[in-house]
Amino acid sequence: MVLKSNYTGSTEVVTSGSNPSNKSSSIDSNNAVGLQKAQGYSVSLSKQDLILEKVETISSWANQKTDSIYESLVSRTQQVEESQVDIFQVDIFNGDKPKVLVVDDHAASRMTSVALLAMEGYEIIEADSGISAIELVAYSSPDLILLDVMMPEMDGFEVCQRLKDNEQTRLIPVIFITALNDRHSRIRGIEVGADDFLTKPFDRLELAARVKSLVRQKRLNEDLDHAEKVLFSIARAIESRDPNTGDHCERLVQLGRAFGEYLQLSRHQIRDLMWGGYLHDIGKVGIPDNILLKQGKLTDQEWEIMRQHVLIGERICHPLRSMRGVIPIIRHHHERWDGSGYPDKLKGDEIPELAQVFQIVDIYDALTSERPYKKAYTPEEALSIIAEETVKGWRNPQLMEKFAQFIRQRYQI
Numbered sequence: 001m002v003l004k005s006n007y008t009g010s011t012e013v014v015t016s017g018s019n020p021s022n023k024s025s026s027i028d029s030n031n032a033v034g035l036q037k038a039q040g041y042s043v044s045l046s047k048q049d050l051i052l053e054k055v056e057t058i059s060s061w062a063n064q065k066t067d068s069i070y071e072s073l074v075s076r077t078q079q080v081e082e083s084q085v086d087i088f089q090v091d092i093f094n095g096d097k098p099k100v101l102v103v104d105d106h107a108a109s110r111m112t113s114v115a116l117l118a119m120e121g122y123e124i125i126e127a128d129s130g131i132s133a134i135e136l137v138a139y140s141s142p143d144l145i146l147l148d149v150m151m152p153e154m155d156g157f158e159v160c161q162r163l164k165d166n167e168q169t170r171l172i173p174v175i176f177i178t179a180l181n182d183r184h185s186r187i188r189g190i191e192v193g194a195d196d197f198l199t200k201p202f203d204r205l206e207l208a209a210r211v212k213s214l215v216r217q218k219r220l221n222e223d224l225d226h227a228e229k230v231l232f233s234i235a236r237a238i239e240s241r242d243p244n245t246g247d248h249c250e251r252l253v254q255l256g257r258a259f260g261e262y263l264q265l266s267r268h269q270i271r272d273l274m275w276g277g278y279l280h281d282i283g284k285v286g287i288p289d290n291i292l293l294k295q296g297k298l299t300d301q302e303w304e305i306m307r308q309h310v311l312i313g314e315r316i317c318h319p320l321r322s323m324r325g326v327i328p329i330i331r332h333h334h335e336r337w338d339g340s341g342y343p344d345k346l347k348g349d350e351i352p353e354l355a356q357v358f359q360i361v362d363i364y365d366a367l368t369s370e371r372p373y374k375k376a377y378t379p380e381e382a383l384s385i386i387a388e389e390t391v392k393g394w395r396n397p398q399l400m401e402k403f404a405q406f407i408r409q410r411y412q413i
Protein backbone atom coordinates (compact mmCIF):
# COMPACT_ATOMS: atom_id res chain seq x y z
CA MET A 1 0.00 0.00 0.00
CA VAL A 2 1.35 3.38 -0.88
CA LEU A 3 0.01 6.24 1.11
CA LYS A 4 1.18 9.72 0.34
CA SER A 5 0.92 12.74 2.50
CA ASN A 6 2.56 15.99 3.19
CA TYR A 7 3.59 15.09 6.66
CA THR A 8 6.20 17.49 7.89
CA GLY A 9 6.69 16.38 11.45
CA SER A 10 9.93 16.68 13.30
CA THR A 11 11.11 13.24 12.30
CA GLU A 12 11.06 14.19 8.69
CA VAL A 13 13.25 17.17 9.45
CA VAL A 14 15.92 14.82 10.66
CA THR A 15 15.58 12.04 8.16
CA SER A 16 15.46 14.36 5.22
CA GLY A 17 19.00 15.35 5.95
CA SER A 18 19.08 18.21 8.40
CA ASN A 19 22.02 18.21 10.65
CA PRO A 20 20.72 16.49 13.74
CA SER A 21 23.02 18.32 16.05
CA ASN A 22 21.10 21.43 15.24
CA LYS A 23 17.92 19.73 16.27
CA SER A 24 18.89 18.01 19.44
CA SER A 25 18.19 21.07 21.49
CA SER A 26 14.54 20.76 20.57
CA ILE A 27 14.26 17.46 22.40
CA ASP A 28 12.92 18.08 25.84
CA SER A 29 14.59 16.60 28.85
CA ASN A 30 11.60 14.43 29.60
CA ASN A 31 12.32 12.39 26.52
CA ALA A 32 15.98 12.05 27.28
CA VAL A 33 16.61 11.27 23.64
CA GLY A 34 20.28 11.34 22.84
CA LEU A 35 21.03 12.17 19.28
CA GLN A 36 24.37 13.44 20.39
CA LYS A 37 24.86 10.17 22.22
CA ALA A 38 23.78 8.32 19.13
CA GLN A 39 26.39 10.16 17.13
CA GLY A 40 28.89 8.83 19.59
CA TYR A 41 28.10 5.41 18.16
CA SER A 42 28.98 6.57 14.68
CA VAL A 43 25.42 7.24 13.72
CA SER A 44 25.63 10.09 11.35
CA LEU A 45 22.28 11.38 10.33
CA SER A 46 23.66 13.73 7.75
CA LYS A 47 22.41 13.91 4.19
CA GLN A 48 25.28 11.81 2.90
CA ASP A 49 24.38 8.93 5.12
CA LEU A 50 20.67 8.89 5.11
CA ILE A 51 18.42 9.76 2.26
CA LEU A 52 14.74 9.76 2.67
CA GLU A 53 13.40 8.17 -0.45
CA LYS A 54 9.80 8.17 0.55
CA VAL A 55 7.87 9.76 3.27
CA GLU A 56 4.50 8.19 3.38
CA THR A 57 1.86 8.77 5.91
CA ILE A 58 -1.56 7.37 6.31
CA SER A 59 -2.85 10.77 7.28
CA SER A 60 -4.25 11.35 3.82
CA TRP A 61 -5.86 7.97 3.91
CA ALA A 62 -7.21 8.79 7.33
CA ASN A 63 -8.66 12.00 5.98
CA GLN A 64 -10.42 10.11 3.24
CA LYS A 65 -11.79 7.78 5.83
CA THR A 66 -12.84 10.79 7.90
CA ASP A 67 -11.78 8.89 10.92
CA SER A 68 -9.91 11.23 13.17
CA ILE A 69 -8.21 8.46 15.10
CA TYR A 70 -5.90 7.92 12.15
CA GLU A 71 -4.91 11.57 11.98
CA SER A 72 -2.20 10.90 14.50
CA LEU A 73 -0.80 7.84 12.81
CA VAL A 74 2.28 8.18 10.74
CA SER A 75 3.71 5.56 8.45
CA ARG A 76 6.87 5.85 6.47
CA THR A 77 9.37 3.85 4.58
CA GLN A 78 12.93 4.94 4.76
CA GLN A 79 15.90 3.63 2.89
CA VAL A 80 19.54 4.44 2.84
CA GLU A 81 21.46 4.99 -0.33
CA GLU A 82 22.51 2.00 -2.42
CA SER A 83 26.09 2.70 -1.44
CA GLN A 84 25.17 2.24 2.18
CA VAL A 85 23.93 -1.32 1.73
CA ASP A 86 26.79 -2.61 3.83
CA ILE A 87 25.25 -1.13 6.95
CA PHE A 88 21.99 -3.00 6.45
CA GLN A 89 21.46 -5.21 9.43
CA VAL A 90 18.27 -6.89 8.31
CA ASP A 91 19.30 -8.63 5.09
CA ILE A 92 18.87 -11.93 6.92
CA PHE A 93 15.19 -11.55 6.19
CA ASN A 94 15.79 -12.13 2.47
CA GLY A 95 14.54 -8.82 1.24
CA ASP A 96 11.34 -9.03 3.23
CA LYS A 97 11.86 -5.81 5.11
CA PRO A 98 10.66 -6.06 8.72
CA LYS A 99 8.24 -3.40 9.89
CA VAL A 100 8.74 -1.72 13.25
CA LEU A 101 6.08 0.34 14.98
CA VAL A 102 7.47 3.14 17.16
CA VAL A 103 4.96 4.37 19.74
CA ASP A 104 5.62 7.54 21.68
CA ASP A 105 3.50 10.61 22.33
CA HIS A 106 6.55 12.86 21.86
CA ALA A 107 7.53 13.24 18.22
CA ALA A 108 11.05 14.17 19.22
CA SER A 109 11.38 10.95 21.17
CA ARG A 110 10.24 8.86 18.21
CA MET A 111 12.72 10.67 16.03
CA THR A 112 15.79 8.95 17.41
CA SER A 113 14.54 5.40 17.18
CA VAL A 114 13.04 6.05 13.76
CA ALA A 115 16.33 7.37 12.48
CA LEU A 116 18.36 4.53 13.97
CA LEU A 117 16.06 1.81 12.73
CA ALA A 118 15.86 3.38 9.28
CA MET A 119 19.63 3.16 9.18
CA GLU A 120 19.28 -0.55 9.79
CA GLY A 121 16.93 -0.93 6.85
CA TYR A 122 13.64 -1.38 8.66
CA GLU A 123 10.34 -0.01 7.50
CA ILE A 124 9.11 2.31 10.21
CA ILE A 125 5.59 3.15 11.27
CA GLU A 126 4.85 5.64 14.01
CA ALA A 127 1.98 6.16 16.40
CA ASP A 128 1.67 9.04 18.84
CA SER A 129 -0.71 7.45 21.34
CA GLY A 130 -1.64 4.08 22.77
CA ILE A 131 -5.03 4.09 21.07
CA SER A 132 -3.45 4.91 17.70
CA ALA A 133 -0.96 2.11 18.25
CA ILE A 134 -3.69 -0.48 18.81
CA GLU A 135 -5.49 0.68 15.66
CA LEU A 136 -2.30 0.68 13.62
CA VAL A 137 -1.23 -2.78 14.76
CA ALA A 138 -4.53 -4.20 13.54
CA TYR A 139 -4.14 -2.36 10.27
CA SER A 140 -0.49 -2.88 9.39
CA SER A 141 0.74 -5.99 11.28
CA PRO A 142 4.19 -4.80 12.39
CA ASP A 143 6.99 -7.28 13.16
CA LEU A 144 7.99 -5.48 16.35
CA ILE A 145 6.83 -2.61 18.55
CA LEU A 146 9.01 -0.09 20.36
CA LEU A 147 6.71 1.17 23.08
CA ASP A 148 6.98 4.17 25.36
CA VAL A 149 5.67 3.63 28.90
CA MET A 150 4.24 7.01 29.84
CA MET A 151 1.53 8.21 27.51
CA PRO A 152 -1.74 10.00 28.19
CA GLU A 153 -5.08 8.13 28.03
CA MET A 154 -3.68 4.66 27.37
CA ASP A 155 -0.19 3.99 28.73
CA GLY A 156 2.29 1.50 27.30
CA PHE A 157 1.38 -1.19 29.84
CA GLU A 158 -2.23 -1.25 28.75
CA VAL A 159 -1.24 -1.26 25.08
CA CYS A 160 1.06 -4.23 25.69
CA GLN A 161 -1.52 -6.09 27.77
CA ARG A 162 -4.16 -5.69 25.07
CA LEU A 163 -1.82 -6.87 22.32
CA LYS A 164 -0.66 -9.90 24.30
CA ASP A 165 -4.25 -10.85 25.19
CA ASN A 166 -5.25 -10.81 21.53
CA GLU A 167 -4.71 -14.07 19.62
CA GLN A 168 -4.00 -12.07 16.43
CA THR A 169 -1.29 -9.86 17.93
CA ARG A 170 0.21 -11.85 20.80
CA LEU A 171 3.25 -12.93 18.77
CA ILE A 172 4.39 -9.38 18.00
CA PRO A 173 7.42 -8.66 20.20
CA VAL A 174 7.15 -5.56 22.37
CA ILE A 175 10.21 -3.65 23.57
CA PHE A 176 9.50 -1.11 26.29
CA ILE A 177 11.48 2.10 26.28
CA THR A 178 12.21 2.95 29.89
CA ALA A 179 14.36 5.37 31.78
CA LEU A 180 17.54 3.99 33.26
CA ASN A 181 16.97 2.19 36.58
CA ASP A 182 13.19 2.39 36.31
CA ARG A 183 12.70 -0.87 38.16
CA HIS A 184 8.98 -0.40 38.69
CA SER A 185 8.32 -0.06 34.95
CA ARG A 186 10.38 -3.15 34.19
CA ILE A 187 8.49 -5.27 36.69
CA ARG A 188 5.16 -3.99 35.44
CA GLY A 189 6.35 -4.53 31.87
CA ILE A 190 7.19 -8.16 32.58
CA GLU A 191 3.75 -8.63 34.11
CA VAL A 192 2.01 -7.43 30.95
CA GLY A 193 4.15 -9.58 28.65
CA ALA A 194 6.97 -7.29 27.45
CA ASP A 195 9.62 -9.14 25.47
CA ASP A 196 12.51 -6.78 26.21
CA PHE A 197 13.49 -3.37 27.57
CA LEU A 198 15.68 -0.60 26.28
CA THR A 199 16.83 2.42 28.19
CA LYS A 200 17.21 5.91 26.93
CA PRO A 201 19.46 7.23 25.55
CA PHE A 202 19.74 4.45 22.97
CA ASP A 203 22.85 2.53 22.22
CA ARG A 204 22.55 2.00 18.48
CA LEU A 205 24.23 -1.40 18.47
CA GLU A 206 22.12 -2.63 21.37
CA LEU A 207 18.93 -1.44 19.71
CA ALA A 208 19.86 -3.07 16.41
CA ALA A 209 20.83 -6.35 18.05
CA ARG A 210 17.70 -6.62 20.16
CA VAL A 211 15.34 -5.68 17.37
CA LYS A 212 16.96 -8.10 14.94
CA SER A 213 16.89 -10.95 17.44
CA LEU A 214 13.25 -10.43 18.39
CA VAL A 215 12.08 -10.06 14.79
CA ARG A 216 13.88 -13.28 13.88
CA GLN A 217 12.28 -15.04 16.85
CA LYS A 218 8.87 -13.71 15.90
CA ARG A 219 9.19 -15.10 12.39
CA LEU A 220 10.18 -18.50 13.73
CA ASN A 221 7.18 -18.42 16.06
CA GLU A 222 4.96 -17.47 13.15
CA ASP A 223 6.23 -20.40 11.12
CA LEU A 224 5.38 -22.66 14.02
CA ASP A 225 1.99 -21.06 14.39
CA HIS A 226 1.38 -21.59 10.69
CA ALA A 227 2.48 -25.21 10.95
CA GLU A 228 -0.06 -25.77 13.73
CA LYS A 229 -2.77 -24.14 11.66
CA VAL A 230 -1.92 -26.44 8.73
CA LEU A 231 -2.34 -29.45 11.01
CA PHE A 232 -5.73 -28.24 12.22
CA SER A 233 -6.78 -27.64 8.62
CA ILE A 234 -5.78 -31.19 7.68
CA ALA A 235 -7.73 -32.51 10.65
CA ARG A 236 -10.81 -30.57 9.53
CA ALA A 237 -10.42 -31.86 5.98
CA ILE A 238 -10.30 -35.42 7.28
CA GLU A 239 -13.40 -34.88 9.35
CA SER A 240 -15.20 -33.53 6.30
CA ARG A 241 -14.25 -36.68 4.33
CA ASP A 242 -16.41 -38.68 6.70
CA PRO A 243 -19.96 -37.33 6.47
CA ASN A 244 -21.04 -39.54 9.37
CA THR A 245 -19.20 -37.63 12.04
CA GLY A 246 -20.66 -34.13 11.56
CA ASP A 247 -19.09 -31.69 14.01
CA HIS A 248 -17.64 -34.48 16.12
CA CYS A 249 -14.28 -32.69 16.58
CA GLU A 250 -15.82 -29.39 17.62
CA ARG A 251 -18.02 -31.16 20.18
CA LEU A 252 -15.00 -33.06 21.51
CA VAL A 253 -13.15 -29.79 22.00
CA GLN A 254 -16.02 -28.27 24.00
CA LEU A 255 -16.77 -31.35 26.07
CA GLY A 256 -13.06 -32.07 26.58
CA ARG A 257 -12.52 -28.60 27.97
CA ALA A 258 -15.53 -28.85 30.28
CA PHE A 259 -14.51 -32.27 31.62
CA GLY A 260 -10.88 -31.12 31.97
CA GLU A 261 -12.04 -28.16 34.05
CA TYR A 262 -14.27 -30.46 36.10
CA LEU A 263 -11.23 -32.65 36.83
CA GLN A 264 -9.25 -29.50 37.66
CA LEU A 265 -6.55 -30.31 35.14
CA SER A 266 -3.86 -27.73 34.45
CA ARG A 267 -4.29 -25.08 31.78
CA HIS A 268 -1.78 -26.89 29.54
CA GLN A 269 -3.51 -30.24 30.00
CA ILE A 270 -6.85 -28.70 29.09
CA ARG A 271 -5.31 -27.13 26.00
CA ASP A 272 -3.82 -30.53 25.00
CA LEU A 273 -7.19 -32.16 25.56
CA MET A 274 -8.85 -29.58 23.31
CA TRP A 275 -6.20 -29.95 20.62
CA GLY A 276 -6.66 -33.70 20.91
CA GLY A 277 -10.30 -33.10 19.98
CA TYR A 278 -9.18 -31.78 16.60
CA LEU A 279 -6.09 -33.88 16.02
CA HIS A 280 -6.68 -37.35 17.50
CA ASP A 281 -7.62 -38.88 14.14
CA ILE A 282 -5.34 -36.79 11.92
CA GLY A 283 -3.58 -40.03 10.92
CA LYS A 284 -6.71 -41.03 9.00
CA VAL A 285 -5.27 -38.86 6.24
CA GLY A 286 -3.16 -41.93 5.46
CA ILE A 287 -6.08 -44.40 5.36
CA PRO A 288 -7.52 -45.20 1.90
CA ASP A 289 -11.09 -44.07 1.25
CA ASN A 290 -12.26 -47.61 0.45
CA ILE A 291 -11.47 -48.53 4.05
CA LEU A 292 -12.19 -45.27 5.86
CA LEU A 293 -15.57 -44.81 4.18
CA LYS A 294 -16.56 -48.46 3.79
CA GLN A 295 -20.24 -48.97 4.61
CA GLY A 296 -20.10 -52.60 5.73
CA LYS A 297 -17.92 -54.33 8.27
CA LEU A 298 -14.16 -54.13 7.86
CA THR A 299 -12.22 -57.33 7.25
CA ASP A 300 -9.38 -58.25 9.63
CA GLN A 301 -6.90 -57.00 7.07
CA GLU A 302 -8.76 -53.71 6.68
CA TRP A 303 -8.88 -53.29 10.46
CA GLU A 304 -5.12 -53.75 10.53
CA ILE A 305 -4.76 -50.82 8.13
CA MET A 306 -7.34 -48.72 9.99
CA ARG A 307 -5.44 -49.14 13.27
CA GLN A 308 -2.40 -47.56 11.67
CA HIS A 309 -4.08 -44.15 11.94
CA VAL A 310 -2.81 -43.62 15.48
CA LEU A 311 0.80 -44.23 14.40
CA ILE A 312 0.48 -42.11 11.27
CA GLY A 313 -1.00 -39.28 13.39
CA GLU A 314 1.87 -39.47 15.84
CA ARG A 315 4.40 -39.28 12.99
CA ILE A 316 2.66 -36.22 11.52
CA CYS A 317 2.69 -34.28 14.79
CA HIS A 318 6.00 -35.49 16.19
CA PRO A 319 8.24 -32.77 14.67
CA LEU A 320 6.32 -29.98 16.43
CA ARG A 321 7.39 -29.25 20.00
CA SER A 322 4.02 -27.68 20.76
CA MET A 323 2.37 -31.05 20.04
CA ARG A 324 4.24 -32.95 22.74
CA GLY A 325 1.27 -33.01 25.10
CA VAL A 326 -1.16 -34.05 22.36
CA ILE A 327 0.84 -36.96 20.96
CA PRO A 328 -0.04 -39.37 23.84
CA ILE A 329 -3.72 -38.68 23.05
CA ILE A 330 -3.18 -39.32 19.35
CA ARG A 331 -1.24 -42.56 19.89
CA HIS A 332 -3.19 -44.04 22.79
CA HIS A 333 -6.84 -43.03 22.37
CA HIS A 334 -7.76 -46.62 21.39
CA GLU A 335 -6.04 -48.40 24.28
CA ARG A 336 -8.25 -50.25 26.78
CA TRP A 337 -7.89 -50.45 30.55
CA ASP A 338 -7.48 -54.27 30.44
CA GLY A 339 -4.76 -54.15 27.77
CA SER A 340 -6.97 -55.29 24.88
CA GLY A 341 -6.68 -52.02 22.92
CA TYR A 342 -4.11 -50.76 20.42
CA PRO A 343 -1.45 -49.93 19.36
CA ASP A 344 0.64 -50.85 22.44
CA LYS A 345 -1.85 -52.94 24.48
CA LEU A 346 -1.11 -50.71 27.49
CA LYS A 347 -2.87 -51.69 30.74
CA GLY A 348 -4.38 -49.54 33.50
CA ASP A 349 -2.34 -46.49 34.41
CA GLU A 350 0.23 -47.33 31.76
CA ILE A 351 -2.23 -45.54 29.50
CA PRO A 352 -1.42 -41.79 29.64
CA GLU A 353 -3.95 -39.93 31.79
CA LEU A 354 -4.98 -37.49 29.08
CA ALA A 355 -5.55 -40.33 26.63
CA GLN A 356 -7.91 -41.96 29.16
CA VAL A 357 -9.77 -38.70 29.75
CA PHE A 358 -10.01 -37.98 26.04
CA GLN A 359 -11.15 -41.50 25.20
CA ILE A 360 -14.15 -41.39 27.50
CA VAL A 361 -15.24 -38.04 26.04
CA ASP A 362 -14.77 -39.40 22.51
CA ILE A 363 -16.87 -42.49 23.19
CA TYR A 364 -19.60 -40.51 24.92
CA ASP A 365 -19.89 -38.11 21.98
CA ALA A 366 -20.01 -40.96 19.47
CA LEU A 367 -22.81 -42.61 21.47
CA THR A 368 -24.88 -39.46 21.88
CA SER A 369 -24.59 -38.49 18.18
CA GLU A 370 -26.77 -39.81 15.43
CA ARG A 371 -24.99 -41.88 12.79
CA PRO A 372 -26.44 -43.57 9.69
CA TYR A 373 -26.18 -46.94 11.42
CA LYS A 374 -27.52 -45.90 14.85
CA LYS A 375 -29.71 -43.44 16.68
CA ALA A 376 -28.38 -40.83 19.10
CA TYR A 377 -28.46 -42.24 22.63
CA THR A 378 -29.58 -40.08 25.53
CA PRO A 379 -26.90 -39.09 28.08
CA GLU A 380 -28.23 -41.72 30.53
CA GLU A 381 -28.21 -44.45 27.86
CA ALA A 382 -24.69 -43.49 26.82
CA LEU A 383 -23.49 -43.58 30.44
CA SER A 384 -24.97 -47.04 30.95
CA ILE A 385 -23.24 -48.32 27.79
CA ILE A 386 -19.89 -46.92 28.99
CA ALA A 387 -20.60 -48.47 32.41
CA GLU A 388 -21.08 -51.86 30.69
CA GLU A 389 -17.75 -51.39 28.92
CA THR A 390 -16.19 -50.60 32.29
CA VAL A 391 -17.53 -53.85 33.73
CA LYS A 392 -16.00 -55.63 30.74
CA GLY A 393 -12.67 -54.13 31.81
CA TRP A 394 -12.24 -51.62 28.98
CA ARG A 395 -12.40 -48.35 30.96
CA ASN A 396 -10.89 -46.91 34.12
CA PRO A 397 -13.66 -47.41 36.77
CA GLN A 398 -12.69 -44.34 38.84
CA LEU A 399 -12.56 -42.09 35.82
CA MET A 400 -15.85 -43.51 34.54
CA GLU A 401 -17.43 -42.64 37.89
CA LYS A 402 -16.17 -39.05 37.72
CA PHE A 403 -17.35 -38.73 34.14
CA ALA A 404 -20.84 -39.96 35.08
CA GLN A 405 -20.98 -37.37 37.87
CA PHE A 406 -19.80 -34.68 35.48
CA ILE A 407 -22.44 -35.53 32.86
CA ARG A 408 -25.27 -35.74 35.43
CA GLN A 409 -24.24 -32.38 36.84
CA ARG A 410 -23.89 -30.85 33.38
CA TYR A 411 -27.29 -32.02 32.14
CA GLN A 412 -29.07 -31.99 35.52
CA ILE A 413 -30.03 -35.65 35.23
Ligand SMILES: [Fe+2]
Pocket residue numbers: 280281309333334
Ligand atom coordinates in the same frame (compact mmCIF):
# COMPACT_ATOMS: atom_id res chain seq x y z
FE1 LIG B 1 -9.17 -42.84 16.33
